[in-house]
Amino acid sequence: MSIAEAIIKDVQALSESKQAEVLDFVQYLRSKAEKQEIKDWADLSSSSAMRGMEDEQVSYSINDIMELFS
Numbered sequence: 001m002s003i004a005e006a007i008i009k010d011v012q013a014l015s016e017s018k019q020a021e022v023l024d025f026v027q028y029l030r031s032k033a034e035k036q037e038i039k040d041w042a043d044l045s046s047s048s049a050m051r052g053m054e055d056e057q058v059s060y061s062i063n064d065i066m067e068l069f070s
Helices: 003-012 016-050
Strands: none
8 A cells, every 4th residue: 555545544534624634734745845845946046146156356345335324
């Protein structure tokens, strides 16, 4: 018996309200996995975009990018 089959069998034995709780939990797990996948792609994209920049020579100082307010 596969894991999915075992889950289905066990869930079918639960009351409808408990089945709803299981569904909520499964949806939470799916949402969490989707958010992690999006984060992983964003991290990969950022690291790819920034690749090689650490070797570039900086032609400005911190004073060049600071804005003074009076």
